[in-house]
Amino acid sequence: AQTVTQSQPEMSVQEAETVTLSCTYDTSENNYYLFWYKQPPSRQMILVIRQEAYKQQNATENRFSVNFQKAAKSFSLKISDSQLGDTAMYFCAPQQNAGGTSYGKLTFGQGTILTVHP
Amino acid sequence: EAGVAQSPRYKIIEKRQSVAFWCNPISGHATLYWYQQILGQGPKLLIQFQNNGVVDDSQLPKDRFSAERLKGVDSTLKIQPAKLEDSAVYLCASSLGEGLGNQGETQYFGPGTRLLVL
Numbered sequence: 001a002q003t004v005t006q007s008q009p010e011m012s013v014q015e016a017e018t019v020t021l022s023c024t025y026d027t028s029e030n031n032y033y034l035f036w037y038k039q040p041p042s043r044q045m046i047l048v049i050r051q052e053a054y055k056q057q058n059a060t061e062n063r064f065s066v067n068f069q070k071a072a073k074s075f076s077l078k079i080s081d082s083q084l085g086d087t088a089m090y091f092c093a094p095q096q097n098a099g100g101t102s103y104g105k106l107t108f109g110q111g112t113i114l115t116v117h118p
Numbered sequence: 119e120a121g122v123a124q125s126p127r128y129k130i131i132e133k134r135q136s137v138a139f140w141c142n143p144i145s146g147h148a149t150l151y152w153y154q155q156i157l158g159q160g161p162k163l164l165i166q167f168q169n170n171g172v173v174d175d176s177q178l179p180k181d182r183f184s185a186e187r188l189k190g191v192d193s194t195l196k197i198q199p200a201k202l203e204d205s206a207v208y209l210c211a212s213s214l215g216e217g218l219g220n221q222g223e224t225q226y227f228g229p230g231t232r233l234l235v236l
């Protein structure tokens with residue numbers, strides 16, 4: 001079973017500044033996907049960004065980017081130009097590879113609560 | 119495009135009572151997931167359906183929880199009898215289910231059902 005560690009239970013940042021959320025995970029697989037999901041106070045979980053472990057280039061989506069270190073099994077999320085709407089709980093979630101009895105199961109970390117202050 | 123629908127949004131019951139949750143996934147999505155999210159934690163997968171077949175129910179407490187997805191569309195999750203520790207938010211999600219093992223697919227989440235067991 002995969003284990004996921006998000007070592008920062010809470011983070012805060014000023015509007016327009018940059019913040020980085022950390023995530024480490026354990027896996028024995030070589031190719032897999034990793035996801036960051038965001039859960040705002042309204043509680044509807046939405047995808048922020050995804051990374052395929054096979055690709056060396058770090059994924060970016062507008063103000064969101066990742067720093068993926070495959071050997072270190074580290075997958076951090078950087079939010080640039082933070083906005084008030086970024087206030088949410090953020091979850092790191094590696095996906096088990098297909099094969100055997102696995103159908104692409106996501107394992108979520110404990111989450112990091114991010115608060116953006118005006 | 120309509121999102122994942124869930125009902126009810128809130129439910130309060132006493133221990134040993136039964137309760138049922140309903141989920142209607144995004145049209146055309148073959149894969150449906152039920153997660154349990156205890157306050158302050160990340161979601162935990164309870165059961166995953168591919169069309170109307172179960173592909174992963176390894177973390178479903180089968181002595182009290184059951185789920186079905188008749189006709190491969192909407193789904194119900196039932197708890198009977200409920201325990202205090204079942205108090206949580208129950209999230210339903212769906213994904214296209216096109217690729218092998220749902221690799222890299224975005225999961226779309228519903229608003230969740232908040233259950234309180236007294």
